Amino acid sequence: MTKNKAKVGVLLVNLGTPDSTATGDVRKYLREFLMDWRVIDIPAVPRWMLVNLIIAPFRAPKSAKEYRKLWTDRGSPLLFHTEDLRDKLIQKLDPKEYVVEMAMRYQSPSIEEGLEKLNKANVRKIIVLPLFPQYASATNGSVVDKVMEIAKEWQIIPNITFVNNFMEHPLFLEAWAELGREWMEKETYDMYLFSYHGLPERQIRKGSVDGYCQLSDKCCGNYTKKNQFCYRGQCFHTTRLLSAKLGLPEEKVVTCFQSRLGKDPWIKPYTEDVIKEMAEKGVKKVLVFSPAFVADCLETTVEVGEEYKEEFEELGGEHWDLVPSLNSRDTWVDCIKSLVEENT
Helix, strand or coil: CCCCCCCEEEEEEEEECCCCCCHHHHHHHHHHHHCCCCCCCCCHHHHHHHHHHHHHHHHHHHHHHHHHHHCECCECHHHHHHHHHHHHHHHHCCCCCEEEEEEEEECCCEHHHHHHHHHHCCCCEEEEEECCCCCCHHHHHHHHHHHHHHHCCCCCCCEEEECCCCCCCHHHHHHHHHHHHHHHCCCCCCEEEEEEECCEHHHHHHCCCCCCCCCCHHHHCCCCCCCCCCHHHHHHHHHHHHHHHHCCCHHHEEEEEECCCCCCCECCCEHHHHHHHHHHCCCCEEEEECCCCCCCCHHHHHHHHHHHHHHHHHCCCCEEEECCCCCCCHHHHHHHHHHHHHCC
């Protein structure tokens, strides 16, 4: 590196978490999250009424109870796993060349705080890495929106690079494969379930190229330039890549979607429907992956690891194992390091 040359700033961004399990903090988080027009993509006035008069008031107490199941002495797993990832990345990158910060899209620490720290460090370039493997408007797109909203007010704007998605990165796939192998060495499973966070179907259709989207195997069965930004297509592609790496029989692999909100149709198949179908077929042992999440959170630990497990067992299932998220696993840290260096 040339003497006195400015460093490269790296901003890791995860989704967000309430500051505590108090109902007020959960309500505050839900309001910020759901008022994002990329998350609930309806006009501002009905969105405000829906979020502030219906969802936040009634959902916050229930969500607060769910977060209490998840919370540890260190607080929110999503937050401290992201902090651990940042700290390990700092150790792997040359401190003479990089400055690393982390932020949450919603709540604390904010993207504004992270960018301000990088700005004060006089970096020559900022690499923004949303920690979402598959691109979606409601996640990666929202991060881009927020970063540019803040940076546009700066007098001097350095070069800003966004990592769009990384589901195909060899080290991302290897990190998940390592975890999968650890479980498969201990048990033989009847089925392998890949459960991704869901999205409303209308959001998928909005991003359709040349009318390509059919929300079915006809379009999502292959990953092409026409569905390269389709979230559903990327999820099915991720499943195929991981299944091949783990040597899973195609007939034992299922891709499905969880975490529905509201009455509008979301992308299918729904995880709860798949669970019922498996039980009806006599499936007893299931290994579950959640490759849309890179840190353990409410949607993995509680929804998939506890609620779906209970549902499966009530229907006659015997063994439901959830593969934990990547968190700050060494191979995952190496993946982030590689992504940073590739974009420097």
